Amino acid sequence: MVIAVLLMLSGPGMAQTYSIVIKGGHIIDPKNNIDGVMDLAIKDGKIALVAKSIDEKEGKQVIDARNMYVTPGIIDIHVHVFNGTKYEQALMNGPNSVGPDEFSFRAGVTTFVDAGSSGWRGFQDFKKQTIDISQTRVLAFLNIVGEGMRGGPFEQNIKDMEARKTAEFAKKFPAEIVGIKLAHYVGHEWAPTDSTVEAGRLTDLPVMIDFGGSEPPLSLEELLMKHLRPGDIFTHAYAYWPKTREAPVDENGKVKPYIFEAQKRGIIFDVGHGGGSFFWSQAIPAIRQGFIADAISTDLHTGSMNSGMKDMSNLMSKFLNMGLSIQDVIMRSTWNPAKIIKRTELGNLSVGSEADVAIFNLGKGDFGFLDITGEKMEGTQKLIAELTIRAGKIVWDLNGIAGSEMKKY
């Protein structure tokens, strides 16, 4: 009996320890200070081991990642994925939101955070028709407006911005709701901002503020220094709409001093590129002077998907070509966003974490990158998502690096 068991364990049919072993890739895992060529093994949907060398015989499937970067699955904290059939409802269960799986894995993304497409009234539909059935992990900022991003008068209705009601609702969905969002408000009252922050306080969640479009603009300094709390997020960091929104960079290309003060007091900035919110005239001088958004995020929707934004890997490439190191770009797309949304189990490759992994090729050549005005920045490097793993399952494989050898035909 004992002999039979030993034979089974050591025979040619011996079960491998890991479902996947990724060999020879350059792992960048900012949380764990890993930055070098290492192997990574996955078992039961979780990260099982990160080590200098893991025997490939231990893997049912072996992926050769030499000359590629292996990173935690990318987290994009500003997207709109409440796609639906209500044609007059814009981003809220309407045609301007996109489906998550259509844009995530092909760019290395495993977690999308919807930025307020839904308020409390529409959230259960959002959960049922998108969050619960997507392969992509979908989390959400709940809009302070009960009706969500339906456009038009709905997002201007202060009566529908109820802090207590929004907070009570958000508390019922702690697995999905990671913050509260305000956007698109054009009045001059601070009430919408303050109600959003109040809902954030009641839930102990961060808020994300799209500072609307008040003409003349409200004071950005007042927002960042007086109304927001440390940990709250100002989105569209590199937007330039001088008539309706004060920009962080002044007319002479200088970052306003209070922006650095705000960062020091813990205010978070995310990119939120979108179809109208990313200008080279802002981003390049800002980054040169050290004002770098904490999170690289796309503001994905139908108005940005085919514009200068394109997808997360293209946006990350813009930051590489503006001079950030790849380590820094990965940090601002994985571990930083995980911390910002207080989901520190995500955005890292710690043993025991859900195995969300991206493998990137760094293409070298002549590339061009557009901002929202159509100005092109030339660049020499471009991140290409080769393979994406979500919860231990390969969900994207651009060139078949995990494929089996083709038979003779």
Ligand SMILES: [Zn+2]
């Ligand atoms: Zn948005």
